Amino acid sequence: MNSGGRSMYTSYFIQNELINTFGHLIQSQIVRNIRNSIFYSVLVDETNDISQIEQFSLCVRYVEDQKYKIREDFLTFAPVYDVTGAGLANTVLDTLSILGLGLDLKKMRGQGYDGAATMRGQFKGVQASIKEKLPLALSPLFFT
16 A cells, blocks of 8 residues: 555566465365365376476365265375386375375275376276275276
8 A cells, every 4th residue: 555556566476475375275275175074085197297397186076064065176286206106106195194285094985097007007006005005995986
């Protein structure tokens, strides 16, 4: 209010700060909703970003507790440093539990991946590694 009429606050720094703040608020609300649900499933896809950094996108499907409405929400992008099945599985589990999301892994009941062998492989893929640690996290979901 005290600045001149030419102050627009549209610098990239301010815009990125606003985007990050709103993103954090939205993500926090989604995590609260997931924590209030009985179970959830994860949907994961791996890709390279424009700077050729390997990453995956993590989405979660869950039932809103009071409304019994099925929700599917994007949670985060996570960098990937180990592209083996076990490495990707550890990244998924760490992102869900340790790295700020704080979700209860024992509530995970489903896994969804694309058709890549590393992701869905029966014996050494991500789904097999997660199922070994969380036997109730079934893996009938595949997408392309």
